[in-house]
Amino acid sequence: MEKSSRLYEDRIKNAGKTPVEKASWSSVASLAGFTACLVAAGAFCISSGQVAVGIGLIVFGIVPCLAIIAMANNVVTQFMDGTRGAFFPQASAESFGPEAEKAFAIANKALSKPELAVAEANRKTESAATKAWFDDVRTSFDEVSITSEDGLRLVGHLLESNPRSANWLIYAHGFGGGWKNGLGIARHFAERGYNLLFIDMRAQGDSGGTVIGGGHLERRDLVQWCRWLAERSDEGSGIVLMGSSLGGAAALEAAGEKDLPQQVKAVVSDSAFADFWNEAIHAMGTLGANGKALPAHPLLDVVRLILRSRKGGYDIAEPSAVAAIAHAQAPVLIIHGADDQLVAPYNAVRLDEAATAAGIDHELLQVPSAGHCCAAMADPELYYGTIFGFIDRH
Structure with a gap:
């Protein structure tokens, strides 16, 4: 169908226009720093006799970090492994049917x-x-x-x-x-x-x-x-x-x-x-996991780190x-x-x-x-x- 208005032309030119982000490790550093601070604070509390408070701080510091790593591993498996794909636009294997x-x-x-x-x-x-x-x-x-x-x-x-x-x-x-x-x-x-x-x-x-x-x-x-x-x-x-x-x-x-x-x-x-990096950010915020949008950071940054260390892997910012x-x-x-x-x-x-x-x-x-x-x-x-x-x- 023909759409020729200037308003439409401007809309499609800028459709989906978002700030173009350059990859960095700042989110991973922040996550590591957050975890390290809480673990250190917990250890200090335990050494000071406040065992319950110390254990609570350590758990609060470690559990979110482990959860993010687990989610990142799942993302690597699902949208980077050729046997399964759930996070990116999926093509049909056929042209009809x-x-x-x-x-x-x-x-x-x-x-x-x-x-x-x-x-x-x-x-x-x-x-x-x-x-x-x-x-x-x-x-x-x-x-x-x-x-x-x-x-x-x-x-x-x-x-x-x-x-x-x-x-x-x-x-x-x-x-x-x-x-x-x-x-x-x-x-x-x-x-x-x-x-x-x-x-x-x-x-x-x-x-x-x-x-x-x-x-x-x-x-x-x-x-x-x-x-x-x-x-x-x-x-x-x-x-x-x-x-x-x-x-x-x-x-x-x-x-x-x-x-x-x-x-x-x-x-x-x-x-x-x-x-690929900015498309991954877009996909994470729209398609997400099983149709549920996810915050891109620090999850995507941990995905990047894991995939770089994987056999046959690469830097998804490249x-x-x-x-x-x-x-x-x-x-x-x-x-x-x-x-x-x-x-x-x-x-x-x-x-x-x-x-x-x-x-x-x-x-x-x-x-x-x-x-x-x-x-x-x-x-x-x-x-x-x-x-x-x-x-x-x-």
């Missing part, structure tokens, strides 16, 4: 009834066409694999739908998704003469690993996939690297890597977060698409739903501003009446028209 319908409803809960009716009608049309296409080509997909730089087996699904074409699409899905999550996109690209490589991100689907990397670990995986495809393709081949949500952030980080092969002609990012886009080695198209409640549209504005400041060849498309990763269903003509127009110009 009950799971996809549920994900669509959650992603578009902010839409009005008329807006939702339009998006739902488009979704049904797209899903029916995609299912019919996939039924025809399902058995033609080949499973391929590479080994990541840290030794994981990464799995992809390849379809040479147009063997005479030198054009390829590499697609990366989001949290909780899988390669089939992007089948609607696959169909449109196949119909435009592209061959397809749809991957299972690390710690998801059939790929190895137990830690989802916030787009930062995945950036190197995507560079490897691009290099693998470039090496097995003709010298004049052209690769489009595209991702949604987590996959979009990973694609942007990959775009900033110096060894991204020159065959990558364009990078398309849909519904990506600008940086993943930053907004930093990487300033070094993009290929033109970038940034797409975001204007009514995205899961990854606020202001993330796209931050990415756009960073690319503009760095002089990067890029475009920004904000799609009205579209929730998280649902721009293609809110307005398929605008969505795919913009993507292919952008690619054709580059």
Whole structure:
């Protein structure tokens, strides 16, 4: 549905705009200091003969700290481990069926009834066409694999739908998704003469690993996939690297890597977060645990500390698409739903501003009446028209 008023344009530009926070260890230091002071005070009371008061102070100091550590461990397990995901925007592993319908409803809960009716009608049309296409080509997909730089087996699904074409699409899905999550996109690209490589991100689907990397670990995986495809393709081949949500952030980080092969002609990012740390803060305050919002600090800071010490872990303050886009080695198209409640549209504005400041060849498309990763269903003509127009110009 068309929304053209200045008020609406200002609203979507600043939707979800919050102060951008830089990570620090101050909350962890405060928690440790609080605990140490109460334990020390308790010990002094006990040594002075006030045993009951001393024990009470020690318990009051230790129990909250232990509770926060336990909660943080639970968060690390649930939203960083690829076997379970409860804290971040969850993609459907499929493009159609009950799971996809549920994900669509959650992603578009902010839409009005008329807006939702339009998006739902488009979704049904797209899903029916995609299912019919996939039924025809399902058995033609080949499973391929590479080994990541840290030794994981990464799995992809390849379809040479147009063997005479030198054009390829590499697609990366989001949290909780899988390669089939992007089948609607696959169909449109196949119909435009592209061959397809749809991957299972690390710690998801059939790929190895137990830690989802916030787009930062995945950036190197995507560079490897691009290099693998470039090496097995003709010298004049052209690769489009595209991702949604987590996959979009990973694609942007990959775009900033110096060894991204020159065959990558364009990078398309849909519904990506600008940086993982601030998205984690947003997710903790909105999605929380089992739908219950949680204060970000000091919980998220303890999560950061635990994950840094975990085998295969990393610093969750490091993943930053907004930093990487300033070094993009290929033109970038940034797409975001204007009514995205899961990854606020202001993330796209931050990415756009960073690319503009760095002089990067890029475009920004904000799609009205579209929730998280649902721009293609809110307005398929605008969505795919913009993507292919952008690619054709580059």
